[in-house]
Amino acid sequence: MKPPEEKETYHLIFPEQYPLPPRIQELSRLNTELSLSYQENTLIIREAPPYAFRDYENFLLRLPGFTEELFFQLEELNDETHFEFDDNEEVIVKMSTFALISLLTGAVLTSLFIWAKSRKSGRVYTEDGGYMLESPDGKHLHRMADISYIAYSKASQEEQASWYSRIPIAPSLAVEIVSAKRGLKPALKKMKDIWMANGTELGFVICPFSKKIYIFEISKESYTEQSIFEDFTHPDLPGYKENFSEYAKKIK
Template sequence: MAQVVTFPESISGSAIWDPGPEKLSDDEYWAFCEANRDLHIERTAKGEIVIIPPAGGEWGYRGAEIIGELRNWARRDGRGRTFDSSVQFFLPDGSGLSPDAAWVSNESLQRLTKQERTKYLRLTPEFVIEVLSSTDSLKQAKAKMDQWIANGVELGWLIDGDAETVYVYRKGHRSIARQHIQEVAGEGPVAGFVLDLHPIWAGL
């Protein structure tokens, strides 16, 4: 039976449901996501279910520009694949997170069977991008970036289009805020990728 719930608690625009001491198993959680396809759902390391509100056209445009540039580069480069926010990664700490854009090496993907690739991906992407929307809390977005890095992401960018700022996160380093730059260059796993920020700053 499909499980649909009402979320009474709202924190900075995101609704949170704690299923209690009997946390959902991975398969139960995935079934819950399948039964609520109209919702953007993530899971915390504590097993709480987080419903993320719609972000609007401005965010959608920025996200589309970013995923398009990353996809086009990845095709030319050939070392890995690009994923959008519809894909969820099951991480070592038990959380299930969906970045706005991610890059995963072919080597990492080859560790999964064909069947395992049809659902959630039980791996940590090497590179993620998160795009701050009008419904996001900067503090919580930064905390999510810290969580990505703690779970093994090598490089991450948190992009605040309104403030024209890119927060760069690297494994083993402090995050750095880069303001009013016109492009940002990848390194490590995505060396050679350069994101043109002009359309992101310009917006709709």
């Protein structure tokens, strides 16, 4: 008899100013797709079937009364975990991915880095380069792109070198790589509603599951798409040409 698969578990340390014991029942009621428990001020998070972590790139934690200041503390207490936060009492917890997706991400990152360096046109950032944008209603959007690029024509080399922590402007190019079977729709929505809506000029959603690249341009209302098996070029990236089919073939 095949043993049951071990469920993935996440442990998040919460700030003392957000005590868990008096909130755990409300948190469980608001986050029904998750199984929540706690030990002191560590929230223990497990999937609640039929929801499965492996099908998604991240999960949402609804946290009543959670503020931007508490979010900063949450990041410091859990420095090996990536979070996103839109100042709306909801924290997005980004989950780890598997090896083939990591290889694809590395290939895209490396090719863009070499291209940008050869042209001396801008800087390429990894997911660790977090952004703090301001929405039209004045809220701070704390977001990360899997890969991003900021042209020196948008922010000079000196200005970019002066950024100590969060990047205060939208990137020239944002790249989101779909790392889970149910991740395409959220990635397309994030590209449209977060990056393009806040000043990004060009966005790529690369999906090894659908075998397509989805291309967003600031001048167009809708995205276009192409096969991931075709060489990828774009007029806004002069001289850039790459093919990512080697990795897509292995992902089902």
